[in-house]
Ligand code: SF4
């Protein structure tokens with residue numbers, strides 16, 4: 397284990413570095429994986445707005461980009477919110 | 491500049507005076523009998539401009555403690571006060587305050603817990619909170635409550651500690667009885683309390699910090715270990731702060747108080763106002779030549795086990811008087827700690843177990859005398875195994 401010992405950590409679990417949530421990879425929590433049918437997608441970007449882990453990319457041209465699997469925890473919120481139901485949650489084979 | 495002055499005050503008002511002098515940045519409180527007078531008097535000070543405190547009249551004790559947690563994390567000196575069901579309603583946030591290492595000071599007026607509903611004194615409220623990570627200080631009189639609220643601010647805020655402190659006094663018996671209280675000069679208290687400088691205040695927006703994040707199996711344990719470490723420094727810090735307090739007040743406090751215990755053969759262990767009653771009985775018995783004494787664990791969390799064991803191990807019999815029940819079937823909470831403190835000692839006194847005074851049931855000198863006479867019998871060889879419910883009707 398490379399994590400710090402109790403003598404080195406800030407007390408009370410304080411995080412004194414701003415914006416370091418990116419270091420915490422939530423992708424390994426996943427059981428289901430979002431699978432986007434790009435043909436059906438209307439690029440509304442609702443999934444991008446709703447993803448709690450900011451795992452979905454919105455491209456500069458306003459279309460749907462990649463899903464970052466380091467952070468996608470497989471919650472299925474994107475699939476649920478998608479107005480055209482083009483995101484299917486599939487069991488991930490590991 | 492104001493001078494020291496002597497004033498007839500109730501235990502509750504004495505605490506309000508201490509709070510006025512400390513002038514905390516934030517007080518968030520909800521009234522509950524018998525704590526009400528503390529907050530009532532203090533809110534009058536706020537209204538009259540006698541303090542600079544931001545007073546938050548919250549809708550419950552859960553909110554009172556939550557507001558204190560927020561204020562303290564922001565870098566403010568935060569206080570509240572409560573009793574009984576109020577403390578019980580704070581439960582979840584008591585742990586949040588201690589675990590976030592926030593030095594909140596909270597006077598508690600000890601009162602029984604429901605049901606049946608009862609507004610009078612016993613210690614089941616704070617005894618239940620004894621493992622919440624708060625430091626607990628117990629007080630015999632209004633004077634002690636006043637003094638210890640002031641000292642508690644410094645103990646809580648010490649850089650090695652950074653933990654919240656409860657300062658407990660007996661409901662009605664102390665909180666509503668008028669006593670002679672020596673009030674220090676405002677300036678002296680102000681200087682003693684000093685400026686609060688917490689590490690990483692939330693209001694320091696140039697150095698943003700997160701309080702209370704998710705802390706799972708990978709770090710939570712380390713943060714608990716840090717709390718135990720802070721607790722291990724409480725005795726040395728308290729000793730030095732009590733010494734400093736003695737310099738400004740002339741009043742000496744110890745983590746473990748004793749009365750005529752030096753050459754005693756038997757002793758009673760109790761908390762708060764019962765110690766006052768018992769002192770009279772000890773004096774009377776001493777006049778008759780009986781070698782009796784008292785021990786009062788002023789600090790109950792952390793528990794000064796070693797010092798207590800040192801002081802009790804030479805005695806032949808000791809009675810532990812608990813003003814709350816654990817329902818463990820083995821007696822009160824203090825009994826368990828005293829017994830385990832003595833376990834390592836080669837010579838141990840016989841221990842008698844008493845539960846008394848629940849829901850404000852009176853404890854009088856005759857009952858204390860009865861306990862000393864029970865101890866005498868035990869010294870002569872009588873065996874008493876069971877818990878004795880002192881003052882209950884059979
Ligand atoms: S499954 Fe959840 S975490 Fe993954 S992309 Fe969809 S909304 Fe984001």
Ligand code: SF4
Pocket residue numbers: 432436437438439440441442443444460474477478479480481482483
């Ligand atoms: S919510 Fe559905 S339709 Fe909208 S961008 Fe995401 S995948 Fe495409």
